[in-house]
Amino acid sequence: MSATPSIPTAPRRMPLDVAGWVRYFQLVEIPVLAQTAGELEDMRANEDAVDARMIGEVVSADPLMTLKLLAHTSSLHRVGRLNSDVETVTEGLVLMGITPFFNTFGPQPTVQQHLEEQPAALAGLMSVVQRSHRAAKFALGFAAHRLDPDVAVIYEAALLYDFTEMLLWLHAPALALEIQQRQLNDPSLRSVTAQRDVLNVTLQDIQQSLLRSWRLPELLLRITDERHQEATQVRNVLLAIRLARHSAKGWDNPALPDDITDLSHLLNMAPAHVQRLVTDLDA
Template sequence: MSPPVPVRPTTFATPARDVDGWARRFDTASMPILAETAATLQGLRENEDEVDAHLLTETVAADPLLTLKLLSHVARAQRTRSFDTRGDVETVTAALVMLGIAPFFRLFADSAVVEDWLGDQPEALEGFRRVLVRAHRAANFATAFAVHRMDHDVAVIREAALLHDFAEMLVWLHAPTLALEIARMQTDDPALRSVVAQEQVLNIRLTDLQQTLLTQWRLPPLLVKITNERHSEAVQVRNVLLAIRLARHTSAGWDNPAIPDDVVDIASLLNMRIEPTWALLRDIDG
C-alpha cells in the first residue's frame, strides 16, 4: 500500500473579524497529530489484538490535538445516540473504552501530521513546538499539584492544562504568518502582554476562542470549566492556572522575577510552606 499523500492545511493570511469567525475556521476532523504519535499508532496497529485502552492512553494523552479529536468525536457520537449515554466522557481512557480499539485506529491512525503541515515553514514549526513543550510542562505541574491535593479528577486536570493553549497551536498551524507577527511583536517589546498582541493581530483573545471551540465541540462541561479562567475562584481551576503560569515563567529557566510570586500562590494552593514548595517544584521539573 502506498503511503497517504500528506494533507495540506487550510491557511489564513488575514484575521477573522471576531471569535465566531475564527471558530468557523477550525474543526477537529482535519486536525493533525504529532509525527511521534502517528509512528507509535502505526506500530501499535500492527498488533491491534494486543492493544487495550490503557496501553493507548499514554500515547493519546501526550498529544493535545489527538486528545481533542478523540474527546470531541466521542462527545458527538454520544449526542447522536450512537453510544449509550451514561454521563460525559471526561478522560482519554474512558473515551477509548467507549469508542473501542478497532474504531479508534480506523478513525485516527491515518491522521495528517503536524510536521508535514509545517515542513516548509521551520519558524512556524518551532513556534508550535514551543507551545507544545510549555503545554507538557504545565500538564506535569498540574498533575503533581492535583496528586498532592488528593483531587479525584487528576486526569481531567491534566487534560485541562495540556489543552489550555490549544488555540495558539491552531493559529501556528492555520495562520502561521499571524502567529509569527505576534511572536515578533513580543520579541521587540518583552513587556507587551500576550492578550494585547493577540487582539491587535487576531482581533480576539485566544482564551475566548478556546472556550467557544470547547463548547462548540461539545467537550465535557468539567473540562470546559477547568480551562475557563473566569472560574479562577475554583480550586481545580487555580490548580491549572498556576501550573500554566509556572510553565510560562520557567520556559527559559528559573530566573524569571515572577517565579517567587508563583511559588507563594502554589504554596497556598498546596497548603505548604515556601521552602518545601520550592523543593517540590524543582523535583517535578527535574
C-alpha cells in the first residue's frame, strides 16, 4: 500500500481468490476523507506548531488514513526501522516523528475526488465510514465504562473492522454495488453469501490475509477469528459493531433488544441503564 498519492486503477480482471484480492489491494493507493486531507495540509504548513497528539486526532477520525498509517508503521517495524510493534496511531506518530510523517505522507488523494463520477459508490462508501465511526464511538464508551487500559486499541479495532468493504467500494465499486443490490432485492440474503456469489470469496477472508500481511493490531485479527470471540475486549468491539449496524436506520430494529441484553452482561449493568448509555453515546 503506497504512502504517497498515485492514480488508482480498477482491476482489469476480477481476482478469483483471496490471494488475488490481497495482491490487488496491496498495490492500490488508498484515498482518504477530504476533511482529513485538508486538515493535514493545514498542519503541514505549520509543522513546528503541531505534535503527535494533534495529528493523531485528525488521523484517528478517518478509518482510511488510520489504515494507511498503521500499515506503514508496521512495514517500518518489519525492516528494523522501528524497535517495537505499533498498535495505535499515536504510537506510530511518536515513533515516526512529525517531519518523517509529513515527508512520507504527502498531499493525500481524497475519496470524494476518486469517486466523483460514481455518486452511488461514494454514498455506499460513506455509509460504511459513518457506521464505522458510530461503532468506534460505542466501543470507546464501553471500554471506558469497563476501565479497560487499551481503550485506544479498542477504538481503532472498531473503526477498522470494515476496512475491506471500504476498499471494495473504492477500487471495485461495480462489484460493491452488485452485492448491495442483491441484498436489497432479497433482505434475507446474508452478506457472506452475497459476497461469495459476486466475489468468489468473503470480505472477511480477504481481511484476515491483509491483516497478517500488513501486521495490523492483533486485536483486529482476534475479532475476526471465532476462536477468540469470548474474550472481553473482542466482545466489547463486536457488540459495538452489532449495535452500530442494527441502529443504523433507527432504534426500532428487532435485533436491538438482544444487543442490549448482551451489553448488560458485558458491562454488568441493568438493560435500562445500558439503553440510556448507548443513547447518550450516540447523541
